[in-house]
Amino acid sequence: MRVEYQAVSDISGPLLFVEGVSGVSYGELCTIKLPDGEERTGKVLEVHRDRAMVQVFEGTRGIDIPKSTVIFQGRTIQLDLSPDILGRVFDGMGRIIDEGPAILPEKRRDINGEPINPYAREYPNEFIQTGISTIDGLNPLVRGQKLPFFSGSGLPHNKAAAQIVRQAKVLGSEESFAVVFAAMGITFEEAEFFRNDFEQTGALERVVMFLNLADDPAIERISTPRAALTAAEYLAFDLEMHVLVIITDMTNYCEALREISAARKEVPGRRGYPGYLYTDLSTIYERAGRIKDNKGSITMMPVLSMPEDDKTHPIPDLTGYITEGQIIFSRSLERKGISPPIDVLPSLSRLKDKGIGKDKTREDHADLYNQLYAAYSRGKEAEELSVILGEAALSDMDKKYLEFMNRFESEYVSQGEYENRSVEETLDLGWKLLSVFPKKELKRIRDEYLDKYFAKFGGKEEEEKEEEQTEEKKTKEKRDKQGKEKKAEKDKEKKDKQEQEKDKDKKTRDEKDKKKKRSKKTKKKESESENKPEKK
C-alpha cells in the first residue's frame, strides 16, 4: 500500500519539498494530488533523511502546502511499449494524447535507459542517401549517427529535416524504417508542419510523435527526449527497425534543465547552465547507434537553435562535443537566397570516412570532398580579399576560385525542397564544378581518380578552354596590332623599369643576404624584428 503524504513543506519554482517521508529512493516517480483533484507527476531529485525534493513536471501552479498530497510510486518513470505505438501521438511524459485506444504494453521500460556497452556497439558505416548534396557529398550521414542541425531562429531547418525524412534511404535496400519525432517547446504551427508533411508522404503510420508544445509545461521537456528515445530503442533493438529520430528544439530542453538547476540553487556553470549539462546531454545523444548482431539502428538528428547564431554558446558547443558532427545553417547564405542555407565549411560529419568510398558510394568520394572543401575555403578567402581590395587585385587563380565559390553555392549547395539528388549526381556535380581548375591545382585528389574522372567531366570544359584560348589569342593579336606603334615605346619603358627594379632587387637582396648571415648567428626572434621594417 502506498503512503499518501500530506506534508509538503515548501515549494520553489518547479520544485516541491516533502517532509517526513521514509523509504523514498532517488529518481522515484510520484503523483501529486492537488486540492481540486488534479493529478500531476513528479520525480525525486534528492532525498535527505526524511526530506525529499520533487521536481514537478507539469509545473507547480496551483499546488498548496497544507492540502496537496504526494504519493511515491516506488518505481521510476516508465513507458509502455508495443508495436502499436507506431502512428500514435504522446505527450512529453509518454501519455497518449490522440484519440486512439490505450496501448497494451508488451514491454515497460524506464525512460532513462541504460548506457550501451561500447563493446556491443557496431560502428556506423552504412551510407544514408538524403538527396541533399551538401549532406551526401560533403557531410555524409550514416546509420546510427547523431548529426545535429545547428540553426537559428527563422532559418529553414524544419524544411531540411522534413526533406531528409522524405528522402532518406540506404542505397540498394528496402528495410523497415520508422521515425520518432520529439518536439520540445516548438509551436503548434511547427508541429503541424511536420505532421502534414508526414501525412502527405504517407509516412504517418510509421511515425511516433512525442509532443511538448510551447504552451505545455516546460519541465516536461526534461522527459520528452527520454521517452522518445525509449520508444526508439524499442523499435530499433527489439523490433530491429531502422529508426530516424528527430528532436527539436534542444535549446528548449536545455533551458528547462537550467530552470531546475537554478531552482535547486546549484552552482551554475557557463551562462547559468548547470555544470552537468554535458553529461546530461550525452545521456540523450549517446542513445543513438547500432548494436552488434542486431539489424536495427537509431540515427539521430537533433535540431537546436543557436542563441544569437553563436556557435560557442554552451548548448551548441557541448552538443558538438558529443555528436558526430554538425550541420550548420547560415543566415548569410539564407540572405543570398541559397536554400537549404547549409554552411559547409564549419559543418562536419565525423563518420563520413567509414560510410563512403568504393562499394558504398564511389571510390573518389573522399578525395573529392576534400578537394571541394579546400577549393571552397580558398574561394571564400579570395572573396574576402576582393571585398577589401577589389576584384582587380586578385590573381588569376584567385579569380578562378572566386568563380568556383559562386557556382558552388548556387549550383551545389542550393537545391529545391523536393529535389532528390542521387549521390552519383552529387559527385558528378562536384567534378563538374572542379573542372574550372587546372589539373595540377587539384592536389587533394589521387592521380588515379584524376585520370578517371577529371577528363570525363572536364572534357567539355577543356574544349571550352581551348575556345577561350583561341579567343584570347585573337584578342591578343588584335592588341598586338593596335599596340605595335606603341610597342617600341613600351619596350623601352619596360626595359628601364626592369633595370631599375633589378638594381633595387639587387640592393635589397644584398642587404637581406647580409642580414641573413647575421641572423643565422643571432636568434630567430631577433631576425624577425629586423626583417619587419623592410617589408613596409
Next chain:
Amino acid sequence: MSEGKIIRVSGPLVVAENMKGSRMYDVVHVGEEKLVGEIIELEKDLASIQVYEETEGIGVGQPVFLTGEPLSVSLGPGLIESIYDGIQRPLDKIKDKTGNFISRGISMPAIDPQKKWDFNPVKKEGDKVVGGDIIGTVQETVLIEHKVMVPLGVEGTIEKINKSKFTVKDVVAVIKTKEGNKEITMEQRWGVRNGRPVKKRLAPVMPLFTGQRVIDTFFPVAKGGTASVPGPFGSGKTVIQHQLAKWAEAEVVVYIGCGERGNEMTDVLNEFPKLLDPKSGEPLMKRTVLLANTSNMPVAAREASIYTGITIAEYFRDMGYSVALMADSTSRWAEALREISGRLEEMPGEEGYPAYLGSKIAEFYERAGRVKCLGSDDREGAISVIGAVSPPGGDLSDPVVQNTLRVVKVFWSLKAELAYARHFPAIDWLTSYSLYPDNVKDYINKEVAEDFLEIEQEAMKLLEEEDELQEMVRLVGIDALSARERRILIAARIIREDFLHQNAFHEVDTYTSIKKQYLMLKAIITFYWASEKNDAEPEKLEELDILEEIARMKFVEEEEIKKIEELQNKIKDAVGKIATVKEEVGA
C-alpha cells in the same frame, strides 16, 4: 565488515551514516544492488560517497557495505588487448553476462582468472631478490613479454620457483623474507590514486616518433614527456589521439576514452586489430589496453578512469617498457570533478571548477616521465602522456587548458579555421610549441641527419614570414610584394600543403617515418634555396611541373624514399632552368 546506512542521495553522491572506521578513498558497496562507490569525504560518522554507477532507485535507509580497500586495479598478464570501463571492469565480459546495455551492480574480475599462462622463470631458487626484480616472464601477446615482478616491499631469497602453466591466481614462486615466506602470484593489486614508486626519475632524451609530420618535425614529444592537444570540437583532437595511439613508437599503448563518444571506442576496437605496427608487422591491438568510459556512462567512473589508466601504464613502465598514454578528453574528467565538487557543495573556483583542479591536473601529468625502475637491474621505462582538452568554444582561457599548459611541455594548438579548410592535422604551427627539441637534439642529429634542425628552423622561419606577408597581402594586394617575398609565399605554401597537411585516412600518408619526413622537408627547402639562388620569377616557379612531384612526395611509400632523395637534384635542375630563362629576358 561493518555496515552504514544511507541518509542522502543526490545524483552520483550518496551520504551514509554510521561509517566510523572507514578511511578516505576506501571502496564501498552501496545499496542492496551493491553499486561500487568511493568515500570522498568524512565528517564524524558521516561519509560522502561518489558512486560509480547510476544511483536511481537507491534510497534513504539502504545499507552501505565497507570493503576496507582503496580503489585498486588488478595487474598481471591479460591486461593487453582488454577493454575496460573506468573502474577496470571488462566490458567484453559484461556484454556476455548482461547483454548490450550495461546494467548496475555487476562485479567481474578484471583479469581472466581461468586462463593459463606459460610462466618462464628467469631467477632460480636461492637467488636474492628485492621488490621490483623480475622473477619470470610470460609471453602475453606476440609483442609484449609480460614480466612478473616481485611485489614492492618484498625482499629475500627465492625458496621455490616453478616453470609451468599457471593462472594469475596460482603461486609461481615463494620468497623467504624476514617476515616469513611470501607466496608470489602473477596478479598484483595496486591503489589507483597512488603512483607506483620508482628508483630514480630521469630527464627525457629520446623523441617519441609518431609518424605525424607536423609533430615529429616541428613539435616533437619525448619519451617520458607530456603533451596536450586543446581544440574546439571538429578540429580533429580524437583523430590525432587515434593516430598517435596507432603509430607512436611506444611498446605499450594505454588509450583512455574518458567521457567521449561510444562510437569512437568502437572505431578503435574495430580498427586496431586490423592495423599493423610498421615495425613488427603485428596487429596494433597486441600492444594496446583500452579504457572506455563514454560520456553516457556514470560520471564518477569517468573521474576514476584517468587514474586506472595511468596505474596500468605505470605497471608496464616498471617492466622497462616505453608506454604511451592517451587521454581523450581530460576536460571531461575535469567536468566530472566539477560535478562531484558541486554535489559536495564545495566553494567553487574558476568557472565552477573546484579550487584543487590545478593540483589534480598537475598530479596526473607528473606521473609521466622517464625513470629508472625499482629492482636491481636498473632497467629504464617511460610513460609519455598525451591529453586532449576540449575547451568550451575552443577558448584557450578555459581553466582546464590553462592549468594543463602550466605542467605540460608540448602544446599542439588546434585551430578551427584550419579544420574548416580541411587542413589536417589542424595543428596551428604558429601558436603550438614544444620544449623538447633541446632534449632530443643529440639523438636526432645522430640518428636522422646533421642538418635536420637547420632545415626545420628554415621551414619554420618561412612559415612565420608567410604569416606576416599574408597580412600585407590582405592590406595591399599580392602585387605589392617583391619577387623575394612572393617566393617565400610559394615555399611556405608548399610546406603547408605538401608537408604539414597529412591525411590520416590515406594508406601511405597516414604514417611517415622520420627519415622520410626529413627528406621531404629537405626537398622543399632545396626548392626554396634554389629559387632564391637563381632569383627565379615567382610566376614561373608556380608553373613548374616539379611542384606536382613535390606534392606527391607524401604518397611515396616508405620502401621507396630514395625517390625523394633523388628529387633534390631534379628540383635544382628544374629551378635552375627558369633562372637562365630569366637572365635572357633581363639581358
